[in-house]
Amino acid sequence: MPVNPTYPGVYLQELPSGARTIAGLPTSITAFVGCFVRGPVNVPVRVFNPGDFERNFGGLDRQRETTYGVTQFFQNGGGQALIVRVAPGGVAASVEMLDDAAGVALVATAGQQIGEASADNPGLWGNNLRLDVDYAAADPATQFNLTVTEIREDAGRALVVRSETFRNLSMDETLTSHAPPVVNDGSVLIQLTQGGSTDRPAVTGTLADAGADPSAATAGDSAIDMTVTIGGAAVTETLEIAGADMPASLPDARALLEGLIRAARPTEPMWAQAAVQLMDGRLRVLLGRNGTDYDPEAVVSFADDTGDLAANLGLAGGAVTENVQQYRLGSPNAALAFRGAAVAGVDDTGATAAALAGSRAARSGVFALETADLFNILCIPEASLLDGPGQVTNLNQVMSAAIPYCEERFAFLLIDPAPDVDTPDDAAGWLDDIATAGMRHRNAAAYFPRLRIADPLNDNRPRSIGPSGAMAGLYARTDGDFGVFRAPAGIIANLRGVQGVDYRMTDPENGLLNPLGLNAIRIFDNIGTVSWGARTLVGADMLSPDWRYVPVRRTALNIEASLMRGLQFAVFAPNDEPLWAEIRLAANAFMSRLFRQGAFQGASPRDAFFVKCDAETNPQSDIDLGIVNVLVGFAPLKPAEFVVLSLQLMNLQAAN
Template sequence: MPATLTYPGVYIVELQNPMHNITGVATSITAFVGYTATGIDNRAQAIYSFSDFARLFGGLAIDSELSYAVLQFFLNGGTTGYVIRVPHHNATPASVEVTGASAIDLTFTALSSGVWANGQITIDIDYDGIDFSLPGVDPSTFNVTITNLSGNVVETFPQVSLNGTRQNYVANVINDFDTGSQLVKMSEAADPTNPLRKNTPEVSGVLGKRIQRNSGELLFFDKTKTTPQLIDKNYTLTLQVPKPKNSLPDIKDVNVLLKDAPIPVSSAAIASQVQSALANAVALNWNGATLRFIATKSNADDVLRAVASIPTLPDAQVVFSGTAAAPLGLDVTPTNVAHYALGTGNAIEGQKTSVAGTDPGNQLPFSADLVGDPASFKGIYALEKVDLFNLLVIPDATRALAGSPATPDPNVSGADVFPPAIAYCQQRRAFLLVDPPPDATTVTAALDWKTSMAITPPENGACFFPRLRLPDPVNNYQLRTFAPSGVVAGLFARIDGSRGVWKAPAGTEASLTGVQAFSYHNQLTDTENGVLNPIGVNCFRNFPLYGPVLWGSRTLAGADAEASQWKYVPVRRLALFLEESLYRGTKWAVFEPNDEPLWASLRLSIGSFMNGLFRKGAFQGQSPNAAYFVKCDNETTTQNDIDSGVVNVLVGFAPLIPAEFVVIQIQQMAGQVQT
């Protein structure tokens, strides 16, 4: 009713719809936990294609089981995943400490542990585009550029400050979880909150001095003259790399400014002309190297900077000499390293220390590394930072020794990894895909493995046999044996998308893309399949016309002897889907008055959601009443519940049980007497 009725007539009042729409959650977001070549340690990062994985984690690596699982996931129909990189056992990250006047010590440490970052991540500091004469410009302002040479990734953080009282304090900017660096983190030894700190770190990449305008010094341009002047002779440059010791040849006598050519009218024009002249010479003589000349202003002076990038020598110094050195203001004596480089072990000029990252023993993650620690969000518990995932894949848990695909790696054990993993899946309403151990290469071994398995709660996972053989792109497409979980996760995603989570991800349409053979070299017979299926082992089969397929859809609780209500994968995953969807879709009810209007609204909202699924074929029954029910009233919620602030909703559904056994009865008809 309107607040005030003041005149005779008709009043229109809009009422709130008591029904709140509930949207079903995704069902096949897959989390991968294990070793990758590169990438941020123990941080879940979303990927939507294998290109994303290659960009963030380095792509396929021969010792990374996870990298192949991700590739197989996308090849078989997967669309969305998260990857948690677990580094080598006891690996440490590379770092570099940049120093300046008055104890300015900035330490940059790689977010990814291991030797891969040594010499591959560089830090550049400059003052390009910063006019300190302007009011309000902090005197400790500078620019930071962070480069991953191996991945060709460049991050820029312009105009950051050493003043810890400012919003653009360098550590806060670089360490920001969302918008900061994805390559390094930064720490500072000095007190960042001291507002009197004005000293800044030494500039990297600077081998040139300012273009001075002192009388008597030859200049290539003069703003006081109104008519263009001609250059009086050819000017050349010679480039050398004297430190560190290397085999790079000198680049001699490159013409950068020609006699009688027009005088460049700005420092930017000089930079462009010199860079163009040197580009070809550098590219031809120094493999993979680049050289940039940058013209800018600093403290009201024109500045010409030469920045060399030599991937094979990240801490190289480039020295200029020749007839153009003095007129261009290029110093013939190096004053700094070309880059501050992580992990080189060198302490040169402003680079105080550079500590190499390590991979002690080059050991892949142990069981404890994969499981991780919930307090520090490592291992599987890095998923605490992820809003939703549905499937969990840990191919390293059943890793084989390199070069021996049937020998388990003694440093990992599924018996140590899978129990905490499935317990975590139960907390997150997710489903664990359990790989067989490498030595389970026979039906008898698979039988022993399943019967000795102690993974609870078993309804939140499924296991598969045997391991799969696929071409290895890293090894000239030779067949290699892999854990099947990546393929299975992609298959689950494909069936979910085409048929729904209530359809068993098995059968003739559950084809396995890329699979060429199985680790069990004999073709599984119906009899052998009949030994493993009743104990809840889902088998891969190869049929004429259909090829390799997944021929089973039972959970770890799917043994006939257990008689579990969660015997089948689609029934359990449908229940998890309903639980997660209703959990998220009914949060609006929190703190609402706990009485019949709320109960009616809950019945209406949940009933509408369930009816939509019924119409899609998710439940048994010819009518909604036979397929599901929603009960929320004074029978489910007693006065004691109301007094305790509790509202109870009872939701029931009739699941679609997969037709695991199709029985065809044939009856012979007696001869018919024709009338």
């Protein structure tokens, strides 16, 4: 700030340097829009590796083409992906958790919190979620613990995939321990909403009545009937207790009862792995959680056969709570014990043009990327599967949304050919169709033929997939190794994890498609499968020469996006020479850095680029309108697409 001298002495004033740094943006963050096994719907989720993809979206699925595209992206060198799931017809599994008076305490729905939004997670996977409630909390009278478990059925056994536990939850919305916000912020499996009740959900398992006193039971031999009810079918076992073994305390009773239950049916894991806990001064009985015969909706009840030990343990009569072993999301049983109505999870019904294209107002489909800060490449593999042979109507509906949106976001679009495009003649016809539909654009490219990969979900038999995912990974790998200005093509551009292609082209056939702006994927002996073209969809010989090549267009997009973000400091600054000088300094420094990386033609920066922002580009009329004009030009590197070798024979006799 300016110095205001008021006394004799030396004053210090720090002055800004006036230097602004423009950072280059990433070039290969790839967005995928399509159907997946699981995951939030219409919310872009960033994943960095196949493990992230498996955890958040379920990994490969034979019915969903995009899952193979994402896998190929990472296999070929991709580093960051944004996944947008569409799920037309999908339903998220849910369940009502009732309190002791059968009021709805909480409703649990398969889903997770993404940013500030709660996103449902449709699909059959949600039917594998189970919830445990217990009162072993810091305040057993008012609080509860909630455990969320995702299981996977394997040969009749329930194997735990992952588990989350939330402790000391409350139903009081004025407290920081209020269950819905605590769980919603921390869980990647469920979202809670509070029902009409403010009481806690009933504890799972069988919870004895309070005030049990086993020492008050009648002396002598006793027998307790234990009944397990599953789906209306009941099985009862009588647990015999000799008078000499009568427990005198609840800890003794806990150990005795657990031993008797396990011994009643030692060959059935549901019984043999049963647990009896001492919780809040009461007994809690649970069946074996990992048994092959275990059913989470089994209900355990007790009654005295002879003697009164069950009653004195609080397990019979009184206010004993006989609940399901676990709340199970999506169970078709409408009401069982203290579990209320449930909605079964349903998978999506397959990609549609409307779902993939989405809506800007609803931020769905392609437009779900509105909430993403940045993406550079867009792939929609399932769009190529929507039409019948020789048709591009649905593809056009998707791309008519995707192409303008990519232009708006400085992104590049990869379009896959349809499965029926089998030969170069088919490919040429397909190009005519998409040209008629208006899909030839400088921000888009297409590759032919489709790839053949080993399908791990089908005994590694060959599967045909669109090349967009693998090519996006190759773009990322080339950008990392050389820079965005290097064409992702040539003998260095081998495609990993690819067994072959649907059609093996010859040089003359390649020569038919290359002038039309369709890039070839070729197989060469001793090299493998490689990308053998670098043209955009306006790269046909008869169309625009400025944006013919993929690396030229992607370099321009990166420069545009980087300068647009890096010059934000100029907004609302005084529009005169000091600002113009700052802009020139910042933009020149950014372009010089790209020149040193080898992004431009020319032996010196003067030959490679220019930045102009002065009184000539900013007349007074524009200054009056608040406009600053910056002119940036650059000489792009263009790929050596045709290498012409001239060979001349020397006539030595004539030389003599």
